[in-house]
Amino acid sequence: MIAEILSTGDEVMLGDLVDTNSAYLCDRLKQLGLVVSQITARGDDIEAVKETVLEISRRAGICLVTGGLGPTSDDITAQACARAAGQPLKMHPQAYETMKKYFHRRGFALTPENEKQAMLPAAADVLINTCGTAPGFFFHLNQCLFFCMPGVPSEMRQMMETQVVPHITKVFSLTPNLHIRRLTVFGLPESRVSALLQEFSDLFPHIRLGFRASFPTIEVKLVFDATGFRPESRKFFDSTIQGEKDLDAEENDPRAYFEKAGRWVLRQLGKKVVSLTGLSLEAEVGLLLKQRNQTLAVAESCTGGLISHLITEVPGSSDYFLLSAVTYANAAKIKVLGVSSETLAAHGAVHETTALEMAQGVRQVSGANWAVSTTGIAGPGGGPTQKKVGTVCIGLAGPGVADAGQYHFTFDDRSRNKKIFAAMALEVLRRKLAEGELKGVKRDIMGEG
Amino acid sequence: MIAEILSTGDEVMLGDLVDTNSAYLCDRLKQLGLVVSQITARGDDIEAVKETVLEISRRAGICLVTGGLGPTSDDITAQACARAAGQPLKMHPQAYETMKKYFHRRGFALTPENEKQAMLPAAADVLINTCGTAPGFFFHLNQCLFFCMPGVPSEMRQMMETQVVPHITKVFSLTPNLHIRRLTVFGLPESRVSALLQEFSDLFPHIRLGFRASFPTIEVKLVFDATGFRPESRKFFDSTIQGEKDLDAEENDPRAYFEKAGRWVLRQLGKKVVSLTGLSLEAEVGLLLKQRNQTLAVAESCTGGLISHLITEVPGSSDYFLLSAVTYANAAKIKVLGVSSETLAAHGAVHETTALEMAQGVRQVSGANWAVSTTGIAGPGGGPTQKKVGTVCIGLAGPGVADAGQYHFTFDDRSRNKKIFAAMALEVLRRKLAEGELKGVKRDIMGEG
Numbered sequence: 059m060i061a062e063i064l065s066t067g068d069e070v071m072l073g074d075l076v077d078t079n080s081a082y083l084c085d086r087l088k089q090l091g092l093v094v095s096q097i098t099a100r101g102d103d104i105e106a107v108k109e110t111v112l113e114i115s116r117r118a119g120i121c122l123v124t125g126g127l128g129p130t131s132d133d134i135t136a137q138a139c140a141r142a143a144g145q146p147l148k149m150h151p152q153a154y155e156t157m158k159k160y161f162h163r164r165g166f167a168l169t170p171e172n173e174k175q176a177m178l179p180a181a182a183d184v185l186i187n188t189c190g191t192a193p194g195f196f197f198h199l200n201q202c203l204f205f206c207m208p209g210v211p212s213e214m215r216q217m218m219e220t221q222v223v224p225h226i227t228k229v230f231s232l233t234p235n236l237h238i239r240r241l242t243v244f245g246l247p248e249s250r251v252s253a254l255l256q257e258f259s260d261l262f263p264h265i266r267l268g269f270r271a272s273f274p275t276i277e278v279k280l281v282f283d284a285t286g287f288r289p290e291s292r293k294f295f296d297s298t299i300q301g302e303k304d305l306d307a308e309e310n311d312p313r314a315y316f317e318k319a320g321r322w323v324l325r326q327l328g329k330k331v332v333s334l335t336g337l338s339l340e341a342e343v344g345l346l347l348k349q350r351n352q353t354l355a356v357a358e359s360c361t362g363g364l365i366s367h368l369i370t371e372v373p374g375s376s377d378y379f380l381l382s383a384v385t386y387a388n389a390a391k392i393k394v395l396g397v398s399s400e401t402l403a404a405h406g407a408v409h410e411t412t413a414l415e416m417a418q419g420v421r422q423v424s425g426a427n428w429a430v431s432t433t434g435i436a437g438p439g440g441g442p443t444q445k446k447v448g449t450v451c452i453g454l455a456g457p458g459v460a461d462a463g464q465y466h467f468t469f470d471d472r473s474r475n476k477k478i479f480a481a482m483a484l485e486v487l488r489r490k491l492a493e494g495e496l497k498g499v500k501r502d503i504m505g506e507g
Numbered sequence: 508m509i510a511e512i513l514s515t516g517d518e519v520m521l522g523d524l525v526d527t528n529s530a531y532l533c534d535r536l537k538q539l540g541l542v543v544s545q546i547t548a549r550g551d552d553i554e555a556v557k558e559t560v561l562e563i564s565r566r567a568g569i570c571l572v573t574g575g576l577g578p579t580s581d582d583i584t585a586q587a588c589a590r591a592a593g594q595p596l597k598m599h600p601q602a603y604e605t606m607k608k609y610f611h612r613r614g615f616a617l618t619p620e621n622e623k624q625a626m627l628p629a630a631a632d633v634l635i636n637t638c639g640t641a642p643g644f645f646f647h648l649n650q651c652l653f654f655c656m657p658g659v660p661s662e663m664r665q666m667m668e669t670q671v672v673p674h675i676t677k678v679f680s681l682t683p684n685l686h687i688r689r690l691t692v693f694g695l696p697e698s699r700v701s702a703l704l705q706e707f708s709d710l711f712p713h714i715r716l717g718f719r720a721s722f723p724t725i726e727v728k729l730v731f732d733a734t735g736f737r738p739e740s741r742k743f744f745d746s747t748i749q750g751e752k753d754l755d756a757e758e759n760d761p762r763a764y765f766e767k768a769g770r771w772v773l774r775q776l777g778k779k780v781v782s783l784t785g786l787s788l789e790a791e792v793g794l795l796l797k798q799r800n801q802t803l804a805v806a807e808s809c810t811g812g813l814i815s816h817l818i819t820e821v822p823g824s825s826d827y828f829l830l831s832a833v834t835y836a837n838a839a840k841i842k843v844l845g846v847s848s849e850t851l852a853a854h855g856a857v858h859e860t861t862a863l864e865m866a867q868g869v870r871q872v873s874g875a876n877w878a879v880s881t882t883g884i885a886g887p888g889g890g891p892t893q894k895k896v897g898t899v900c901i902g903l904a905g906p907g908v909a910d911a912g913q914y915h916f917t918f919d920d921r922s923r924n925k926k927i928f929a930a931m932a933l934e935v936l937r938r939k940l941a942e943g944e945l946k947g948v949k950r951d952i953m954g955e956g
Contacts, residue, residue, distance in 0.1 A: 071543045073534025074717040078525050080548070085522025094520045095555070097548035099529070106544070249640065252579040253620050259580075270523055271659070279523070356833075362819025363812035366833045370811025373887050373921055375835075381843065382833035384805075384815045390830040390873055394843060424839055438822050468613045470638070471661075472822055 059119035059230065061092045064100070064110060066125040066135055067209055071101040079124045079214055086218060090226060091234035091283055092120070102126060107138035115142070115200040120226065122218075125209030127192035129171035135206055136195070140179040143199045147177040153184045153193035160191055185221050189213055196225070203229070237282040237316045240336025243327055244275045244485055251276055254326045262319040274478040277336055278327070280319055284312035332485060339484040340368040346491040347378040347428070354487075355424035356382040357395055357416035357431035359407065360450060364480045365432065381424040385416070395419030408433050408445045410462035413453030417462070421455045428456040430487045436475040450479040452486050459490060508568035508679065510541045513549070513559060515574040515584055516658055520550040528573045528663055535667060539681050540732060541569070551575060556587035564591070564649040569675065571667075574658030576641035578620035584655055585644070589628040592648050596626040602633045602642035609640055634670050638662055645674070652678065686731040686765045689785025692776055693724045693934055700725055703775045711768040723927040726785055727776070729768055733761035781934060788933040789817040795940040796827040796877070803936075804873035805831040806844055806865035806880035808856065809899060813929045814881065830873040834865070844868030857882050857894045859911035862902030866911070870904045877905040879936045885924040899928040901935050908939060 069075040084094045100106045114121045126135030140147050154176035178195045185194030190213035196205045205222050207214045248271050258267050268279040333342045356365050366382030383394050391397040396419040401411050413431050421429035434450030453462040467478050518524040533543045549555045563570045575584030589596050603625035627644045634643030639662035645654045654671050656663045697720050707716050717728040782791045805814050815831035832843050840846040845868040850860050862880050870878035883899030902911040916927050
């Protein structure tokens with residue numbers, strides 16, 4: 059069945075508003091086993107919306123419409139749908155009474171503008187709005203079932219969850235059986251990740267592979283709808299998957315099939331996978347610290363507080379995160395972290411020795427088990443040294459650990475450099491924390507790859 | 508001329524990604540005087556995209572296409588366009604060489620996957636990508652000029668600004684005479700901002716008013732296309748604009764008309780306007796510090812480094828930003844900032860006295876002119892005190908200034924709380940820095956409103 063989405067509103071067409079509703083609805087329909095084939099956005103123009111509704115009614119089996127149900131003259135969805143369906147508008151008492159109650163609870167009276175909101179296509183059924191004024195409605199046209207919902211995201215979601223989803227599930231007898239797996243990858247451009255996984259669709263034709271780049275990491279997602287799964291080929295058990303004993307039992311077991319696919323992806327990406335469960339680098343680091351009952355401090359220069367900000371985005375981080383000293387000025391590096399002025403004079407701020415002293419300094423001041431540091435040049439200015447924009451030195455101090463390395467990235471953008479410096483520092487720490495953890499998978503520092 | 512947008516990509520249809528590109532492009536075209544009539548999104552399906560391209564080519568005069576130019580097998584825009592135009596794909600040397608150079612600078616060699624990216628419709632012209640690998644292209648089909656750009660927002664925007672906009676402006680002889688003004692507002696929900704400016708469209712019917720919420724601030728934008736401007740009514744000079752002496756000369760002067768509108772908006776929003784030029788709070792603070800040749804240090808607890816991160820996103824911030832101490836642990840507050848253990852024992856970490864001692868401590872350690880501090884509860888956990896989630900204490904220390912206040916916000920979300928705490932701290936500092944600056948406009952701390 060073809061599913062479509064129609065989003066209406068001048069504010070979308072004028073670029074005043076980003077349409078987040080469509081992504082939400084696509085995701086929600088996907089969970090029901092329906093992949094949306096087309097999204098269309100139109101302005102508040104009765105004829106334009108009417109034409110689009112007619113076109114969709116000839117193509118799709120279901121269409122979710124958002125926006126244009128408000129009280130003002132530019133809210134035209136009901137009129138456009140009525141015209142498309144060749145029906146008059148009529149007052150729907152259920153919609154009217156619900157609105158009246160909603161206003162009454164808030165101590166307001168209904169205005170004539172609001173009454174207009176209860177005027178819906180004659181043959182439509184009402185969708186109740188429990189957290190706003192605009193009633194929704196649904197109706198059949200040609201082969202398509204249209205659901206019209208408000209454009210306000212919270213009202214739309216409430217209506218979708220409480221009324222539209224149950225209705226769709228029942229009418230179309232949907233029984234989704236969806237398996238999803240996420241991996242987080244750091245240290246490869248998207249094109250390389252894609253190249254490494256090129257054979258995937260041949261090996262596992264029933265599983266959808268998706269990538270979502272959220273600089274500087276990439277989420278690799280496997281989505282498998284196991285409804286009615288019957289592997290037509292045994293190709294995914296062939297010799298390209300090395301070191302796996304193929305069990306006949308796996309052949310028709312969707313779960314085993316899906317796990318096999320996950321293992322294959324993991325083997326291809328190996329050491330570049332920084333989370334086996336799709337966590338961010340900072341959440342993964344947090345998990346490892348919690349498991350070890352250890353604590354962390356950070357000394358930042360070029361990352362300017364971003365590492366600390368990322369770490370503290372994770373709920374519960376106060377359990378392990380003690381201190382970040384964002385020492386932008388050299389004087390602060392000396393005074394707060396105890397970096398020696400000789401080191402700074404001899405090597406400058408952007409140097410492995412400085413980075414190590416920063417890490418050791420913040421570890422000592424905070425009493426944390428682990429400390430990581432950054433000092434580098436995010437740009438656009440070149441900073442006080444002769445080093446190039448994109449250079450970062452990362453220091454690591456911990457139980458029996460005192461290490462520092464220099465890395466270079468080629469982005470010409472301050473914000474991107476901060477992000478990749480921060481991720482690299484978290485990754486250096488994560489690798490060290492995870493060392494000896496993952497049996498059989500040797501991992502090394504990404505900077506080499 | 509009809510303008511349309513086509514957005515491609517499975518990640519959009521699966522709801523994995525919110526399409527922000529279309530809003531950007533709509534806004535950008537609007538600035539050129541073109542209102543987009545339809546936005547369409549399709550998945551990575553050659554036939555589907557081909558069909559949509561054909562349909563658009565019969566309706567529109569210009570179409571901006573994003574996505575599907577990457578190296579992987581699901582990047583199908585070039586193929587789909589070639590099929591729609593009945594052209595073969597051919598290697599475009601200019602696209603190939605630019606990509607090769609891009610990789611060379613980064614020390615990589617081109618892969619066969621990347622070579623595919625230079626295969627574009629035979630009759631297309633190349634659009635150079637200066638900050639990524641995927642080349643864009645443009646071509647004519649029926650009555651429509653198509654511009655195909657990458658889906659990665661930063662690459663798309665760069666290509667749009669440097670190549671597509673100049674091309675469009677030239678080809679279509681667009682001579683927009685556009686006046687744009689941005690104001691940054693903090694401390695009001697969008698619905699209140701909208702209500703305060705409700706009369707705007709009656710008073711200034713020729714100027715479009717837009718809002719863009721970027722939590723926790725709102726950008727208010729006035730866009731005025733003065734091409735052929737002839738005010739039909741004198742309504743905007745009537746008595747609803749108080750305290751303005753209406754000059755006859757202004758009547759037909761678009762610039763004076765636009766400035767009048769700006770002043771009216773400013774008067775309505777008054778003290779909630781934090782930047783008269785659309786700058787972020789952190790950029791506005793940076794500007795004020797630079798003007799005064801003064802420096803800043805920050806002591807953060809609940810904001811976890813976010814204030815520091817925001818400040819250091821501004822290029823040149825190293826001129827005035829010395830240190831942020833993100834003292835998550837109480838021990839760090841004592842050791843690094845010199846907060847007294849008596850204060851912590853008597854009042855707890857979330858208290859005005861603690862906040863003030865943090866600000867004074869970091870000011871002293873860093874030697875900065877100004878220091879601001881935060882200590883509060885971002886949630887979801889309640890923290891060590893009895894205070895509610897959403898409570899923050901902000902301390903301010905500077906020349907002759909030692910102040911602290913407690914604020915409460917009602918968001919139930921860690922990330923949002925961090926953002927609004929950070930913005931509030933920056934605003935407290937900004938107000939103090941700007942004090943006595945703005946003649947005739949009395950400003951007070953937002954928390955009161």
